[in-house]
Amino acid sequence: MIAHSTPRPAERRPVLRLAATLLVVTLPTTTLPLPAHAAEAVTPARASGVRKVVQDRAKPMMSSDPGGAAELLAGEAKKTKDPVLFIDAGEAYLAEGVAERDKAALTAAIEHASIGLDIAAFQQDPRCDPEWQHLDAGEFDREIARGKQVIEDSEKAIADLDKPVEAAPEVEEKKPDKGTPRDGRGLIAGGSLMTVVGVGGLAMIGAGLALSAKAQKDVEALDPSVIDFDAQFQDIDKKGKNANVVAYAGIGVAAVGLGVGIALLALGIKKRKAYRAEHGASETAGVHVTPALGYGYGGISLGGRF
Structure with missing residues:
Protein backbone atom coordinates (compact mmCIF):
# COMPACT_ATOMS: atom_id res chain seq x y z
CA MET A 1 0.00 0.00 0.00
CA ILE A 2 1.38 3.20 -1.05
CA ALA A 3 0.91 5.93 1.39
CA HIS A 4 0.27 9.30 0.01
CA SER A 5 1.09 12.28 2.02
CA THR A 6 -1.03 15.30 1.71
CA PRO A 7 1.09 18.21 0.77
CA ARG A 8 1.04 21.02 3.29
CA PRO A 9 0.37 24.44 2.15
CA ALA A 10 3.49 26.43 1.70
CA GLU A 11 4.54 28.01 4.93
CA ARG A 12 4.64 31.74 4.95
CA ARG A 13 7.83 32.88 6.50
CA PRO A 14 8.00 36.48 7.69
CA VAL A 15 10.13 38.73 5.57
CA LEU A 16 12.32 41.03 7.68
CA ARG A 17 12.68 44.38 6.09
CA LEU A 18 15.14 46.84 7.61
CA ALA A 19 14.68 50.51 7.03
CA ALA A 20 18.03 52.27 7.03
CA THR A 21 17.82 55.46 8.94
CA LEU A 22 20.41 58.14 8.21
CA LEU A 23 21.41 59.88 11.41
CA VAL A 24 22.63 63.40 10.79
CA VAL A 25 24.34 65.12 13.67
CA THR A 26 24.78 68.89 13.41
CA LEU A 27 27.46 70.36 15.62
CA PRO A 28 27.69 74.03 16.55
CA THR A 29 30.19 75.88 14.46
CA THR A 30 32.07 76.87 17.57
CA THR A 31 32.97 73.23 18.26
CA LEU A 32 34.37 72.63 14.80
CA PRO A 33 38.09 72.99 14.37
CA LEU A 34 38.95 76.16 12.49
CA PRO A 35 41.18 75.87 9.48
CA ALA A 36 44.66 77.13 10.11
CA HIS A 37 45.29 80.63 8.78
CA ALA A 38 48.74 82.05 8.47
CA ALA A 39 48.67 85.26 10.55
CA GLU A 40 50.37 88.27 8.98
CA ALA A 41 53.55 89.15 10.83
CA VAL A 42 53.55 92.39 12.80
CA THR A 43 56.89 94.07 12.32
CA PRO A 44 58.00 97.43 13.75
CA ALA A 45 58.02 98.93 10.25
CA ARG A 46 54.51 97.70 9.40
CA ALA A 47 53.17 98.77 12.82
CA SER A 48 54.71 102.22 12.41
CA GLY A 49 52.89 102.77 9.11
CA VAL A 50 49.50 101.79 10.53
CA ARG A 51 50.14 103.82 13.67
CA LYS A 52 51.03 106.99 11.76
CA VAL A 53 47.68 107.02 9.96
CA VAL A 54 45.86 106.97 13.30
CA GLN A 55 48.17 109.55 14.89
CA ASP A 56 47.70 111.92 11.95
CA ARG A 57 43.93 111.74 12.42
CA ALA A 58 44.15 112.37 16.16
CA LYS A 59 46.76 115.14 16.13
CA PRO A 60 44.48 118.02 14.97
CA MET A 61 41.96 117.08 17.66
CA MET A 62 44.38 117.30 20.59
CA SER A 63 44.04 121.06 21.02
CA SER A 64 40.30 121.45 20.38
CA ASP A 65 38.86 118.07 21.46
CA PRO A 66 41.35 115.95 23.48
CA GLY A 67 38.52 113.69 24.63
CA GLY A 68 37.62 112.83 21.04
CA ALA A 69 41.28 112.21 20.23
CA ALA A 70 41.54 109.91 23.25
CA GLU A 71 38.55 107.82 22.15
CA LEU A 72 39.93 107.53 18.62
CA LEU A 73 43.38 106.45 19.81
CA ALA A 74 41.98 104.06 22.42
CA GLY A 75 39.70 102.37 19.88
CA GLU A 76 42.50 101.82 17.38
CA ALA A 77 44.86 100.68 20.14
CA LYS A 78 42.42 97.93 21.15
CA LYS A 79 42.16 96.78 17.52
CA THR A 80 45.89 96.71 16.81
CA LYS A 81 47.20 95.99 20.35
CA ASP A 82 49.82 98.63 19.61
CA PRO A 83 51.48 99.73 22.90
CA VAL A 84 52.39 103.12 21.42
CA LEU A 85 48.76 103.91 20.60
CA PHE A 86 47.76 102.92 24.13
CA ILE A 87 50.29 105.42 25.52
CA ASP A 88 49.09 108.03 22.97
CA ALA A 89 45.55 107.49 24.24
CA GLY A 90 46.83 107.95 27.79
CA GLU A 91 48.35 111.30 26.88
CA ALA A 92 45.08 112.43 25.27
CA TYR A 93 43.04 111.38 28.30
CA LEU A 94 45.52 113.25 30.51
CA ALA A 95 45.07 116.41 28.44
CA GLU A 96 41.29 116.09 28.71
CA GLY A 97 41.41 115.46 32.45
CA VAL A 98 43.60 118.47 33.14
CA ALA A 99 41.56 120.78 30.92
CA GLU A 100 38.17 119.63 32.25
CA ARG A 101 39.31 118.78 35.81
CA ASP A 102 37.84 115.33 35.14
CA LYS A 103 39.09 112.58 37.46
CA ALA A 104 37.53 109.84 35.28
CA ALA A 105 39.59 110.96 32.29
CA LEU A 106 42.74 111.01 34.41
CA THR A 107 42.00 107.48 35.62
CA ALA A 108 41.55 106.38 31.99
CA ALA A 109 44.93 107.95 31.20
CA ILE A 110 46.62 105.80 33.86
CA GLU A 111 44.78 102.68 32.64
CA HIS A 112 45.72 103.06 28.97
CA ALA A 113 49.32 104.03 29.66
CA SER A 114 49.68 101.00 31.94
CA ILE A 115 48.33 98.67 29.24
CA GLY A 116 50.80 100.14 26.78
CA LEU A 117 53.69 99.55 29.20
CA ASP A 118 52.60 95.95 29.82
CA ILE A 119 52.39 95.11 26.11
CA ALA A 120 55.72 96.79 25.36
CA ALA A 121 57.42 94.90 28.19
CA PHE A 122 55.85 91.58 27.12
CA GLN A 123 57.03 91.97 23.55
CA GLN A 124 60.61 92.29 24.82
CA ASP A 125 60.32 88.90 26.53
CA PRO A 126 62.10 86.12 24.61
CA ARG A 127 59.00 83.95 24.95
CA CYS A 128 56.95 86.43 22.91
CA ASP A 129 56.32 85.60 19.26
CA PRO A 130 59.08 87.32 17.26
CA GLU A 131 56.54 87.96 14.48
CA TRP A 132 54.43 90.12 16.81
CA GLN A 133 56.61 93.14 17.50
CA HIS A 134 55.44 96.75 17.38
CA LEU A 135 58.66 98.39 18.55
CA ASP A 136 62.30 98.36 17.60
CA ALA A 137 64.69 97.82 20.47
CA GLY A 138 65.83 101.44 20.18
CA GLU A 139 62.28 102.74 20.66
CA PHE A 140 61.54 100.70 23.76
CA ASP A 141 63.21 102.90 26.41
CA ARG A 142 61.67 106.08 24.97
CA GLU A 143 58.13 104.71 24.98
CA ILE A 144 58.54 103.22 28.46
CA ALA A 145 59.67 106.60 29.79
CA ARG A 146 56.74 108.34 28.05
CA GLY A 147 54.19 105.91 29.49
CA LYS A 148 55.59 106.28 33.01
CA GLN A 149 55.44 110.07 32.66
CA VAL A 150 51.76 109.90 31.68
CA ILE A 151 51.01 107.83 34.77
CA GLU A 152 53.01 110.13 37.04
CA ASP A 153 51.39 113.30 35.68
CA SER A 154 47.90 111.79 35.88
CA GLU A 155 48.39 110.70 39.50
CA LYS A 156 49.64 114.19 40.39
CA ALA A 157 46.64 115.81 38.68
CA ILE A 158 44.27 113.53 40.61
CA ALA A 159 46.01 114.43 43.86
CA ASP A 160 45.64 118.11 43.05
CA LEU A 161 41.91 117.65 42.43
CA ASP A 162 41.52 115.87 45.76
CA LYS A 163 43.12 118.72 47.70
CA PRO A 164 40.58 120.76 49.65
CA VAL A 165 40.04 124.22 48.27
CA GLU A 166 41.47 126.70 50.71
CA ALA A 167 39.57 129.90 51.25
CA ALA A 168 41.39 132.99 50.12
CA PRO A 169 42.80 134.90 53.07
CA GLU A 170 40.85 137.99 53.92
CA VAL A 171 42.69 141.14 53.10
CA GLU A 172 42.45 143.51 55.99
CA GLU A 173 41.48 146.92 54.83
CA LYS A 174 44.20 149.36 55.60
CA LYS A 175 42.93 151.99 57.92
CA PRO A 176 44.00 155.53 57.16
CA ASP A 177 46.65 156.90 59.44
CA LYS A 178 45.50 159.38 61.99
CA GLY A 179 45.85 162.85 60.68
CA THR A 180 45.74 161.78 57.03
CA PRO A 181 43.27 164.11 55.31
CA ARG A 182 40.49 162.44 53.36
CA ASP A 183 39.10 165.61 51.90
CA GLY A 184 40.49 165.18 48.38
Whole structure:
Protein backbone atom coordinates (compact mmCIF):
# COMPACT_ATOMS: atom_id res chain seq x y z
CA MET A 1 0.00 0.00 0.00
CA ILE A 2 1.38 3.20 -1.05
CA ALA A 3 0.91 5.93 1.39
CA HIS A 4 0.27 9.30 0.01
CA SER A 5 1.09 12.28 2.02
CA THR A 6 -1.03 15.30 1.71
CA PRO A 7 1.09 18.21 0.77
CA ARG A 8 1.04 21.02 3.29
CA PRO A 9 0.37 24.44 2.15
CA ALA A 10 3.49 26.43 1.70
CA GLU A 11 4.54 28.01 4.93
CA ARG A 12 4.64 31.74 4.95
CA ARG A 13 7.83 32.88 6.50
CA PRO A 14 8.00 36.48 7.69
CA VAL A 15 10.13 38.73 5.57
CA LEU A 16 12.32 41.03 7.68
CA ARG A 17 12.68 44.38 6.09
CA LEU A 18 15.14 46.84 7.61
CA ALA A 19 14.68 50.51 7.03
CA ALA A 20 18.03 52.27 7.03
CA THR A 21 17.82 55.46 8.94
CA LEU A 22 20.41 58.14 8.21
CA LEU A 23 21.41 59.88 11.41
CA VAL A 24 22.63 63.40 10.79
CA VAL A 25 24.34 65.12 13.67
CA THR A 26 24.78 68.89 13.41
CA LEU A 27 27.46 70.36 15.62
CA PRO A 28 27.69 74.03 16.55
CA THR A 29 30.19 75.88 14.46
CA THR A 30 32.07 76.87 17.57
CA THR A 31 32.97 73.23 18.26
CA LEU A 32 34.37 72.63 14.80
CA PRO A 33 38.09 72.99 14.37
CA LEU A 34 38.95 76.16 12.49
CA PRO A 35 41.18 75.87 9.48
CA ALA A 36 44.66 77.13 10.11
CA HIS A 37 45.29 80.63 8.78
CA ALA A 38 48.74 82.05 8.47
CA ALA A 39 48.67 85.26 10.55
CA GLU A 40 50.37 88.27 8.98
CA ALA A 41 53.55 89.15 10.83
CA VAL A 42 53.55 92.39 12.80
CA THR A 43 56.89 94.07 12.32
CA PRO A 44 58.00 97.43 13.75
CA ALA A 45 58.02 98.93 10.25
CA ARG A 46 54.51 97.70 9.40
CA ALA A 47 53.17 98.77 12.82
CA SER A 48 54.71 102.22 12.41
CA GLY A 49 52.89 102.77 9.11
CA VAL A 50 49.50 101.79 10.53
CA ARG A 51 50.14 103.82 13.67
CA LYS A 52 51.03 106.99 11.76
CA VAL A 53 47.68 107.02 9.96
CA VAL A 54 45.86 106.97 13.30
CA GLN A 55 48.17 109.55 14.89
CA ASP A 56 47.70 111.92 11.95
CA ARG A 57 43.93 111.74 12.42
CA ALA A 58 44.15 112.37 16.16
CA LYS A 59 46.76 115.14 16.13
CA PRO A 60 44.48 118.02 14.97
CA MET A 61 41.96 117.08 17.66
CA MET A 62 44.38 117.30 20.59
CA SER A 63 44.04 121.06 21.02
CA SER A 64 40.30 121.45 20.38
CA ASP A 65 38.86 118.07 21.46
CA PRO A 66 41.35 115.95 23.48
CA GLY A 67 38.52 113.69 24.63
CA GLY A 68 37.62 112.83 21.04
CA ALA A 69 41.28 112.21 20.23
CA ALA A 70 41.54 109.91 23.25
CA GLU A 71 38.55 107.82 22.15
CA LEU A 72 39.93 107.53 18.62
CA LEU A 73 43.38 106.45 19.81
CA ALA A 74 41.98 104.06 22.42
CA GLY A 75 39.70 102.37 19.88
CA GLU A 76 42.50 101.82 17.38
CA ALA A 77 44.86 100.68 20.14
CA LYS A 78 42.42 97.93 21.15
CA LYS A 79 42.16 96.78 17.52
CA THR A 80 45.89 96.71 16.81
CA LYS A 81 47.20 95.99 20.35
CA ASP A 82 49.82 98.63 19.61
CA PRO A 83 51.48 99.73 22.90
CA VAL A 84 52.39 103.12 21.42
CA LEU A 85 48.76 103.91 20.60
CA PHE A 86 47.76 102.92 24.13
CA ILE A 87 50.29 105.42 25.52
CA ASP A 88 49.09 108.03 22.97
CA ALA A 89 45.55 107.49 24.24
CA GLY A 90 46.83 107.95 27.79
CA GLU A 91 48.35 111.30 26.88
CA ALA A 92 45.08 112.43 25.27
CA TYR A 93 43.04 111.38 28.30
CA LEU A 94 45.52 113.25 30.51
CA ALA A 95 45.07 116.41 28.44
CA GLU A 96 41.29 116.09 28.71
CA GLY A 97 41.41 115.46 32.45
CA VAL A 98 43.60 118.47 33.14
CA ALA A 99 41.56 120.78 30.92
CA GLU A 100 38.17 119.63 32.25
CA ARG A 101 39.31 118.78 35.81
CA ASP A 102 37.84 115.33 35.14
CA LYS A 103 39.09 112.58 37.46
CA ALA A 104 37.53 109.84 35.28
CA ALA A 105 39.59 110.96 32.29
CA LEU A 106 42.74 111.01 34.41
CA THR A 107 42.00 107.48 35.62
CA ALA A 108 41.55 106.38 31.99
CA ALA A 109 44.93 107.95 31.20
CA ILE A 110 46.62 105.80 33.86
CA GLU A 111 44.78 102.68 32.64
CA HIS A 112 45.72 103.06 28.97
CA ALA A 113 49.32 104.03 29.66
CA SER A 114 49.68 101.00 31.94
CA ILE A 115 48.33 98.67 29.24
CA GLY A 116 50.80 100.14 26.78
CA LEU A 117 53.69 99.55 29.20
CA ASP A 118 52.60 95.95 29.82
CA ILE A 119 52.39 95.11 26.11
CA ALA A 120 55.72 96.79 25.36
CA ALA A 121 57.42 94.90 28.19
CA PHE A 122 55.85 91.58 27.12
CA GLN A 123 57.03 91.97 23.55
CA GLN A 124 60.61 92.29 24.82
CA ASP A 125 60.32 88.90 26.53
CA PRO A 126 62.10 86.12 24.61
CA ARG A 127 59.00 83.95 24.95
CA CYS A 128 56.95 86.43 22.91
CA ASP A 129 56.32 85.60 19.26
CA PRO A 130 59.08 87.32 17.26
CA GLU A 131 56.54 87.96 14.48
CA TRP A 132 54.43 90.12 16.81
CA GLN A 133 56.61 93.14 17.50
CA HIS A 134 55.44 96.75 17.38
CA LEU A 135 58.66 98.39 18.55
CA ASP A 136 62.30 98.36 17.60
CA ALA A 137 64.69 97.82 20.47
CA GLY A 138 65.83 101.44 20.18
CA GLU A 139 62.28 102.74 20.66
CA PHE A 140 61.54 100.70 23.76
CA ASP A 141 63.21 102.90 26.41
CA ARG A 142 61.67 106.08 24.97
CA GLU A 143 58.13 104.71 24.98
CA ILE A 144 58.54 103.22 28.46
CA ALA A 145 59.67 106.60 29.79
CA ARG A 146 56.74 108.34 28.05
CA GLY A 147 54.19 105.91 29.49
CA LYS A 148 55.59 106.28 33.01
CA GLN A 149 55.44 110.07 32.66
CA VAL A 150 51.76 109.90 31.68
CA ILE A 151 51.01 107.83 34.77
CA GLU A 152 53.01 110.13 37.04
CA ASP A 153 51.39 113.30 35.68
CA SER A 154 47.90 111.79 35.88
CA GLU A 155 48.39 110.70 39.50
CA LYS A 156 49.64 114.19 40.39
CA ALA A 157 46.64 115.81 38.68
CA ILE A 158 44.27 113.53 40.61
CA ALA A 159 46.01 114.43 43.86
CA ASP A 160 45.64 118.11 43.05
CA LEU A 161 41.91 117.65 42.43
CA ASP A 162 41.52 115.87 45.76
CA LYS A 163 43.12 118.72 47.70
CA PRO A 164 40.58 120.76 49.65
CA VAL A 165 40.04 124.22 48.27
CA GLU A 166 41.47 126.70 50.71
CA ALA A 167 39.57 129.90 51.25
CA ALA A 168 41.39 132.99 50.12
CA PRO A 169 42.80 134.90 53.07
CA GLU A 170 40.85 137.99 53.92
CA VAL A 171 42.69 141.14 53.10
CA GLU A 172 42.45 143.51 55.99
CA GLU A 173 41.48 146.92 54.83
CA LYS A 174 44.20 149.36 55.60
CA LYS A 175 42.93 151.99 57.92
CA PRO A 176 44.00 155.53 57.16
CA ASP A 177 46.65 156.90 59.44
CA LYS A 178 45.50 159.38 61.99
CA GLY A 179 45.85 162.85 60.68
CA THR A 180 45.74 161.78 57.03
CA PRO A 181 43.27 164.11 55.31
CA ARG A 182 40.49 162.44 53.36
CA ASP A 183 39.10 165.61 51.90
CA GLY A 184 40.49 165.18 48.38
CA ARG A 185 43.49 167.45 48.81
CA GLY A 186 45.89 164.70 47.73
CA LEU A 187 43.95 164.15 44.49
CA ILE A 188 43.82 167.87 43.86
CA ALA A 189 47.56 168.17 44.40
CA GLY A 190 48.29 165.26 42.05
CA GLY A 191 45.89 166.60 39.47
CA SER A 192 47.51 170.01 39.63
CA LEU A 193 50.96 168.49 39.09
CA MET A 194 49.80 166.43 36.08
CA THR A 195 48.03 169.48 34.66
CA VAL A 196 51.27 171.41 34.86
CA VAL A 197 52.93 168.60 32.92
CA GLY A 198 50.17 168.84 30.33
CA VAL A 199 50.71 172.57 30.08
CA GLY A 200 54.35 171.87 29.40
CA GLY A 201 53.27 169.61 26.56
CA LEU A 202 51.19 172.41 25.08
CA ALA A 203 54.20 174.70 25.32
CA MET A 204 56.26 172.11 23.45
CA ILE A 205 53.64 172.00 20.72
CA GLY A 206 53.66 175.78 20.37
CA ALA A 207 57.44 175.98 20.34
CA GLY A 208 57.75 173.17 17.82
CA LEU A 209 55.22 174.73 15.48
CA ALA A 210 56.93 178.12 15.74
CA LEU A 211 60.37 176.71 14.98
CA SER A 212 58.99 174.65 12.12
CA ALA A 213 57.32 177.72 10.59
CA LYS A 214 60.53 179.72 10.93
CA ALA A 215 62.51 176.97 9.21
CA GLN A 216 60.02 176.98 6.36
CA LYS A 217 60.41 180.72 5.89
CA ASP A 218 64.21 180.45 5.99
CA VAL A 219 64.13 177.80 3.27
CA GLU A 220 61.89 179.91 1.07
CA ALA A 221 64.24 182.88 1.56
CA LEU A 222 67.34 181.00 0.40
CA ASP A 223 68.98 182.06 -2.85
CA PRO A 224 69.64 178.94 -4.97
CA SER A 225 72.47 180.74 -6.74
CA VAL A 226 74.70 180.97 -3.69
CA ILE A 227 77.61 178.57 -3.53
CA ASP A 228 76.72 176.92 -0.20
CA PHE A 229 73.01 176.61 -0.98
CA ASP A 230 72.94 172.84 -0.33
CA ALA A 231 74.68 173.13 3.02
CA GLN A 232 72.35 175.91 4.17
CA PHE A 233 69.29 174.00 2.97
CA GLN A 234 70.30 170.83 4.84
CA ASP A 235 70.98 172.79 8.03
CA ILE A 236 67.60 174.53 7.93
CA ASP A 237 65.82 171.30 6.97
CA LYS A 238 67.37 169.54 9.97
CA LYS A 239 66.15 172.33 12.28
CA GLY A 240 62.66 172.01 10.83
CA LYS A 241 62.57 168.23 11.38
CA ASN A 242 63.74 168.65 14.97
CA ALA A 243 61.00 171.22 15.52
CA ASN A 244 58.42 168.74 14.24
CA VAL A 245 59.71 166.10 16.65
CA VAL A 246 59.31 168.55 19.55
CA ALA A 247 55.74 169.33 18.47
CA TYR A 248 54.78 165.64 18.17
CA ALA A 249 56.29 164.87 21.58
CA GLY A 250 54.36 167.76 23.04
CA ILE A 251 51.10 166.33 21.76
CA GLY A 252 51.69 163.11 23.72
CA VAL A 253 52.78 164.88 26.88
CA ALA A 254 49.86 167.28 26.73
CA ALA A 255 47.31 164.53 26.13
CA VAL A 256 48.50 162.43 29.06
CA GLY A 257 49.14 165.30 31.44
CA LEU A 258 45.91 167.16 30.83
CA GLY A 259 43.77 164.03 30.62
CA VAL A 260 45.04 162.58 33.91
CA GLY A 261 45.40 165.95 35.63
CA ILE A 262 41.91 167.20 34.90
CA ALA A 263 40.41 163.82 35.89
CA LEU A 264 42.25 163.88 39.23
CA LEU A 265 41.23 167.48 39.84
CA ALA A 266 37.59 166.70 39.18
CA LEU A 267 37.66 163.69 41.50
CA GLY A 268 39.52 165.61 44.19
CA ILE A 269 37.09 168.52 44.08
CA LYS A 270 34.17 166.11 44.31
CA LYS A 271 35.64 164.51 47.41
CA ARG A 272 36.46 167.94 48.80
CA LYS A 273 32.86 169.04 48.46
CA ALA A 274 31.58 165.83 50.06
CA TYR A 275 34.02 166.22 52.94
CA ARG A 276 33.02 169.83 53.58
CA ALA A 277 29.33 168.97 53.39
CA GLU A 278 29.83 166.13 55.86
CA HIS A 279 31.62 168.40 58.33
CA GLY A 280 29.25 171.31 57.90
CA ALA A 281 31.70 173.64 56.18
CA SER A 282 30.05 176.26 54.04
CA GLU A 283 33.02 176.92 51.80
CA THR A 284 32.73 175.37 48.37
CA ALA A 285 35.48 174.16 46.11
CA GLY A 286 35.77 174.74 42.40
CA VAL A 287 38.26 174.75 39.57
CA HIS A 288 38.31 176.07 36.05
CA VAL A 289 40.75 175.34 33.24
CA THR A 290 41.01 177.72 30.28
CA PRO A 291 43.22 177.03 27.23
CA ALA A 292 45.74 179.76 26.42
CA LEU A 293 47.11 179.36 22.89
CA GLY A 294 48.81 181.77 20.55
CA TYR A 295 51.40 182.00 17.83
CA GLY A 296 54.61 180.52 19.20
CA TYR A 297 53.23 179.48 22.56
CA GLY A 298 50.60 177.30 24.18
CA GLY A 299 49.26 176.66 27.64
CA ILE A 300 46.24 176.74 29.90
CA SER A 301 44.96 178.99 32.59
CA LEU A 302 44.16 177.10 35.82
CA GLY A 303 42.17 178.67 38.59
CA GLY A 304 39.84 177.75 41.38
CA ARG A 305 39.25 177.53 45.08
CA PHE A 306 40.07 174.35 46.96
